[in-house]
Amino acid sequence: xxxxxxxxxxxxxxxxxxxxxxxxxxxxxxxxxxxxxxxxxxxxxxxxxxxxxxxxxxxxxxxxxxxxxxxxxxxxxxxxxxxxxxxxxxxxxxxxxxxxxxxxxxxxxxxxxxxxxxxxxxxxxxxxxxxxxxxxxxxxxxxxxxxxxxxxxxxxxxxxxxxxxxxxxxxxxxxxxxxxxxxxxx
Numbered sequence: 001x002x003x004x005x006x007x008x009x010x011x012x013x014x015x016x017x018x019x020x021x022x023x024x025x026x027x028x029x030x031x032x033x034x035x036x037x038x039x040x041x042x043x044x045x046x047x048x049x050x051x052x053x054x055x056x057x058x059x060x061x062x063x064x065x066x067x068x069x070x071x072x073x074x075x076x077x078x079x080x081x082x083x084x085x086x087x088x089x090x091x092x093x094x095x096x097x098x099x100x101x102x103x104x105x106x107x108x109x110x111x112x113x114x115x116x117x118x119x120x121x122x123x124x125x126x127x128x129x130x131x132x133x134x135x136x137x138x139x140x141x142x143x144x145x146x147x148x149x150x151x152x153x154x155x156x157x158x159x160x161x162x163x164x165x166x167x168x169x170x171x172x173x174x175x176x177x178x179x180x181x182x183x184x185x186x
Contacts, residue, residue: 002054004046004061008068009130013039016067023073030080031060056080062087066136070129075136078125088142090133090149104128106152114158118148121165144168 008016017024017037024035032052036045044064048057059079066076066087078085092100108115108128115126122145124137133149135142144165151161 002048002057004058006044006046006061006064006068008042008044008064010039010042012068012070013037013042015073016044016064018073023067026073027060027063027077027080030077031056031063033057033060035060035064055083065089066127066134069132069134070127071125071134071136075125075127078136084138085136086139086142088135088146090135090146090153091131092133092153093131095131100131103153104133106158107133107149109158114152114161117162118145118165121162121169122148140172 015023017039018026024037027033028035032049033056034047034049036047038044046057046060046064048054063076063079066079067073069089076087079087092103095103106114107118107126109117115128118124119126122137122141124135124141124145126136126145126149127134135145135149137145148161148165151164152158
């Protein structure tokens, strides 16, 4: 049996547990693990149950980290559904408080517009929480979103970032189109 440890912010413990423990129980069932939560310290212990899927047992730590970084349980649980969906976090801890607020505002955008544009064009889920920006998606999508977010952090104009994302999206669609076309010929 493997035991893992994850620490999440205290204000996210309730989201992890869910009403009457329904979220925690759902994660346990889906992952074949037993989850213990210390709600005073924000510590979460994950123990794989014998006979459970070992990969899902390991990936449940990412689910809990994602919930801790502001994702809804529904978005975080996607990490268990597909072996290729990943979680990544960009740390903003190195930024001064004033700069942190400005950077988070640039990534979120007015009424959440910038975050939605990045999510739609890169086909990812994004959460801006505390001193991190979390991303859930396939590895190539995460790389694209990560690059776009880094551009914003470094002060690139939003229009430049949107153009970058649109170019990446077009290339992805072209690659998919030609891959489908070559499979049809086979």
